[in-house]
Amino acid sequence: MSGTMNLKLKVWRQPNSEAKGSFVNYDAANVSPDMSFLEMLDVVNEDLVKKGEDPIHFDHDCREGICGMCSLHINGRPHGPKQAITTCQLHMRSFQDGQTVTIEPWRAKAFPVIKDLAVDRSAFDRIQQTGGFVSVNTGGVPDANAIAIPKPVADEAFNSATCIGCGACVAACKNASAMLFVSAKVSQMALLPQGQPERYRRVQAMVTQMDEEGFGSCTNTGACEAECPKEIKITNIARMNRDFFTAKFFKQEEV
Amino acid sequence: MKLDAKIPEGPLAEKWSKHKFNLKLVNPANKRKYTVIVVGTGLAGSSAAASLAELGYNVKAFCYQDSPRRAHSIAAQGGINAAKNYRNDGDSVYRLFYDTIKGGDYRAREANVYRLAEVSVNIIDQCVAQGVPFAREYGGLLDNRSFGGAQVSRTFYARGQTGQQLLLGAYSALNRQIHEGKVEMFSRHEMLDVVVVDGQAKGVVVRDMVTGEIETHAGHAVLLCTGGYGNVFYLSTNAMGCNVTAAWRAHKRGAYFGNPCFTQIHPTCIPVTGDHQSKLTLMSESLRNDGRVWVPKTKELAEQIRSGKIKASEIKEDDRDYFLERKYPSFGNLVPRDVASRNAKEMVDEGRGVGSSGVAVYLDFADAIQRLGEDAVRAKYGNLFDMYYQITDENPYKEPMRIYPAVHYTMGGLWVDYNLQTTVPGLYALGEANFSDHGANRLGASALMQGLADGYFVIPYTLGDYLATIGPKAVDEKHPAFAETKKAVEDRIKQLLSLKGNKTVDEYHRELGKIMWEYCGMARSEEGLKKAKKMIQELKADFWKNAIVLGKNEEFNQSLEKAGRVADFIELGELMIDDALDRTESCGGHFRIESQTEEGEAKRDDEKYAYVAAWEFKGEGQPEALHKEELKFENVKLTQRSYK
Numbered sequence: 056m057s058g059t060m061n062l063k064l065k066v067w068r069q070p071n072s073e074a075k076g077s078f079v080n081y082d083a084a085n086v087s088p089d090m091s092f093l094e095m096l097d098v099v100n101e102d103l104v105k106k107g108e109d110p111i112h113f114d115h116d117c118r119e120g121i122c123g124m125c126s127l128h129i130n131g132r133p134h135g136p137k138q139a140i141t142t143c144q145l146h147m148r149s150f151q152d153g154q155t156v157t158i159e160p161w162r163a164k165a166f167p168v169i170k171d172l173a174v175d176r177s178a179f180d181r182i183q184q185t186g187g188f189v190s191v192n193t194g195g196v197p198d199a200n201a202i203a204i205p206k207p208v209a210d211e212a213f214n215s216a217t218c219i220g221c222g223a224c225v226a227a228c229k230n231a232s233a234m235l236f237v238s239a240k241v242s243q244m245a246l247l248p249q250g251q252p253e254r255y256r257r258v259q260a261m262v263t264q265m266d267e268e269g270f271g272s273c274t275n276t277g278a279c280e281a282e283c284p285k286e287i288k289i290t291n292i293a294r295m296n297r298d299f300f301t302a303k304f305f306k307q308e309e310v
Numbered sequence: 311m312k313l314d315a316k317i318p319e320g321p322l323a324e325k326w327s328k329h330k331f332n333l334k335l336v337n338p339a340n341k342r343k344y345t346v347i348v349v350g351t352g353l354a355g356s357s358a359a360a361s362l363a364e365l366g367y368n369v370k371a372f373c374y375q376d377s378p379r380r381a382h383s384i385a386a387q388g389g390i391n392a393a394k395n396y397r398n399d400g401d402s403v404y405r406l407f408y409d410t411i412k413g414g415d416y417r418a419r420e421a422n423v424y425r426l427a428e429v430s431v432n433i434i435d436q437c438v439a440q441g442v443p444f445a446r447e448y449g450g451l452l453d454n455r456s457f458g459g460a461q462v463s464r465t466f467y468a469r470g471q472t473g474q475q476l477l478l479g480a481y482s483a484l485n486r487q488i489h490e491g492k493v494e495m496f497s498r499h500e501m502l503d504v505v506v507v508d509g510q511a512k513g514v515v516v517r518d519m520v521t522g523e524i525e526t527h528a529g530h531a532v533l534l535c536t537g538g539y540g541n542v543f544y545l546s547t548n549a550m551g552c553n554v555t556a557a558w559r560a561h562k563r564g565a566y567f568g569n570p571c572f573t574q575i576h577p578t579c580i581p582v583t584g585d586h587q588s589k590l591t592l593m594s595e596s597l598r599n600d601g602r603v604w605v606p607k608t609k610e611l612a613e614q615i616r617s618g619k620i621k622a623s624e625i626k627e628d629d630r631d632y633f634l635e636r637k638y639p640s641f642g643n644l645v646p647r648d649v650a651s652r653n654a655k656e657m658v659d660e661g662r663g664v665g666s667s668g669v670a671v672y673l674d675f676a677d678a679i680q681r682l683g684e685d686a687v688r689a690k691y692g693n694l695f696d697m698y699y700q701i702t703d704e705n706p707y708k709e710p711m712r713i714y715p716a717v718h719y720t721m722g723g724l725w726v727d728y729n730l731q732t733t734v735p736g737l738y739a740l741g742e743a744n745f746s747d748h749g750a751n752r753l754g755a756s757a758l759m760q761g762l763a764d765g766y767f768v769i770p771y772t773l774g775d776y777l778a779t780i781g782p783k784a785v786d787e788k789h790p791a792f793a794e795t796k797k798a799v800e801d802r803i804k805q806l807l808s809l810k811g812n813k814t815v816d817e818y819h820r821e822l823g824k825i826m827w828e829y830c831g832m833a834r835s836e837e838g839l840k841k842a843k844k845m846i847q848e849l850k851a852d853f854w855k856n857a858i859v860l861g862k863n864e865e866f867n868q869s870l871e872k873a874g875r876v877a878d879f880i881e882l883g884e885l886m887i888d889d890a891l892d893r894t895e896s897c898g899g900h901f902r903i904e905s906q907t908e909e910g911e912a913k914r915d916d917e918k919y920a921y922v923a924a925w926e927f928k929g930e931g932q933p934e935a936l937h938k939e940e941l942k943f944e945n946v947k948l949t950q951r952s953y954k
Contacts, residue, residue: 089583116549122380170866184489188482193361196439203450213443249441
């Protein structure tokens with residue numbers, strides 16, 4: 056592709072979690088359509104540094120769409136205008152010359168802003184710490200092929216397991232609910248035979264922690280599914296709800 | 311100091327079992343009196359932290375990312391090798407050992423590699439028990455595929471995201487131990503130095519990347535699981551944050567650096583598009599199972615492609631040169647990475663490269679699509695094809711992919727003995743951060759295997775022996791070494807923040823990368839390396855005068871983070887060049903143009919170079935001292951590698 060573009064950026068700047076933030080305008084000039092969105096920001100940042108101004112801080116790492124570190128609310132949508140990709144995989148050919156691009160951090164009470172566009176998503180870690188595992192120690196496990204898992208079940212579990220923990224589902228939700236994320240994690244284990252012994256204990260622990268972190272409730276809008284870069288399905292939420300309510304029928308010591 | 315690899319006596323297949331029995335144990339009630347520091351939470355770090363905590367040790371784990379799950383192991387695509395022989399196709403522990411030694415061009419330790427092959431089978435069992443969703447067949451059992459450098463199918467995989475699934479498994483085990491209170495996790499913390507007390511590693515200095523606070527943490531041992539240093543080349547398939555700082559700081563505190571010039575250039579990456587490029591994206595080696603690599607037979611045809619006059623699909627079969635199949639009929643497109651990369655470069659150098667830049671070759675799926683159907687190809691490689699489409703805006707189902715080699719992995723790393731201990735007692739290096747198992751070239755799907763082998767199945771045994779020896783007495787954090795090391799870190803940060811020149815840190819990084827790629831990349835010569843050494847020295851001097859580093863320490867400051875990392879990369883770059891200069895032979899990924907066979911393959915010199923180069927830091931501005939660990943091959947016969 057040829058021809059470069061000039062864009063107007065409206066970027067959320069906030070020095071730290073306590074400070075009040077605001078939008079600041081920047082020009083992004085001579086943007087190549089082959090650049091990724093983050094590379095466009097790199098170029099803007101390098102210009103800022105040359106001028107002695109603090110560069111725009113944002114989280115990013117692998118730039119391959121798998122680590123889940125990049126975020127960014129771009130023109131009102133988590134990970135920007137295209138479906139099923141993360142911000143780092145978004146390329147500038149998805150924008151037009153002269154366009155104004157608004158860039159914000161994830162907005163959710165449970166994801167406080169650290170600086171500019173970077174937010175604290177450690178709530179996701181804490182949820183998983185309460186139950187997102189199979190309690191096996193290293194060593195002493197059966198041969199891998201001793202557990203046969205029907206391919207359709209394995210594939211379904213895999214679909215849930217592809218979640219990269221980026222938080223787009225929370226950012227997309229008007230209630231800032233984490234149900235899609237938590238249900239994907241719960242579902243992977245709920246579907247697999249390895250996850251059965253702790254199935255009901257796990258779902259209760261993780262849902263309890265999710266609520267404690269201050270995420271909102273699910274009202275079945277489906278924005279999470281629409282914006283998920285890994286296309287995690289909301290059927291996971293239905294599965295988690297079913298398991299969560301089933302767990303209530305057991306006595307505490309049975310789960 | 312004399313290097314002692316501590317390789318156990320006895321026959322190859324019995325070394326590890328005997329060694330495990332001979333290692334001292336720490337009594338269960340005493341384990342809780344020890345603290346172990348683990349830096350990095352990729353496959354090696356997470357698996358080590360979880361396994362040690364399960365045993366009862368207290369663990370403090372650190373990562374620079376916002377969550378341990380984001381470490382760059384997550385991006386590994388293709389798979390993990392294990393000698394399960396589930397295919398009944400002739401695989402065995404010995405064959406995996408042999409393939410790995412041969413693939414590494416006979417520059418790895420036999421005993422380490424054998425142990426790796428031996429524990430590979432346990433890794434798969436462990437991961438499945440954790441709920442890692444490996445690919446399965448309709449019968450419900452695990453599927454396998456083949457990878458480069460092997461003639462058996464021993465690679466276990468999880469679509470194109472094996473790394474993420476394995477890391478999530480290790481991360482889940484880590485999470486469980488965090489929940490149990492056995493692991494204390496510090497995310498967004500970067501290690502900036504090792505504290506050495508009376509010759510033993512007793513702690514680390516880290517920076518809280520949000521507040522800027524410089525903290526010291528004490529422990530009975532320190533495990534560096536901090537990955538490789540491919541970002542010394544600026545453009546690589548590594549994550550943006552991958553850096554050498556932890557390993558380099560350890561090196562400056564006495565840990566020798568092993569084979570720093572051994573770098574893996576991966577053959578199948580998406581080519582560079584322009585100066586704005588910040589990183590390169592790998593296309594999994596598994597694609598070479600079905601994709602065929604080719605360039606036009608003539609320069610004229612290549613020229614027509616580059617200028618956009620014709621498309622790849624319009625080139626007749628007779629006018630295509632499937633150069634890997636032509637030159638290596640028995641391995642074909644599945645030759646090891648170093649061989650595939652070098653051949654791609656050769657085609658481009660001959661003027662037969664494709665794409666508008668001419669710096670690419672084709673990876674073509676037309677045959678596979680015809681043979682298996684588009685749906686079957688999509689089921690196998692769909693996510694990779696999508697990623698290619700997102701980045702290039704070209705449809706690989708219709709036109710062949712354009713690929714070119716890119717820096718991907720570093721076989722070199724901190725020198726470790728058989729117990730994974732560096733030359734500093736109490737300081738260990740695991741996974742890509744050490745030099746140990748891949749010799750001069752790593753086979754595909756072996757990095758995940760090594761990271762998890764080190765973390766799950768090696769360190770829990772070998773570390774206990776050291777801990778039992780030193781005893782559980784608490785580490786005294788009041789020892790002056792802690793305050794001194796902390797001060798050294800603070801002084802360096804002050805020095806960096808005082809740089810108010812006119813060149814951005816990224817500019818220095820890009821320049822360093824260009825020097826390294828040009829002179830210490832796929833082909834290296836004495837003349838070029840000498841020139842590069844001078845250029846790097848000048849670059850270093852200039853950096854410490856003219857770089858721009860903004861802001862203050864007491865804040866989230868990505869400008870400062872980057873500056874510290876690039877400063878270390880520049881120093882490492884010079885050592886890599888020294889190492890490449892010393893090794894006048896070619897081996898694996900290290901190709902000295904002065905040393906090649908008549909057919910242009912890497913020519914080893916086993917008489918002179920069958921050693922590990924372990925470099926010792928001798929002080930700022932001093933040349934490093936070279937120590938040699940002779941490699942003894944008692945089980946395999948050294949031959950010129952042939953994949954014909």
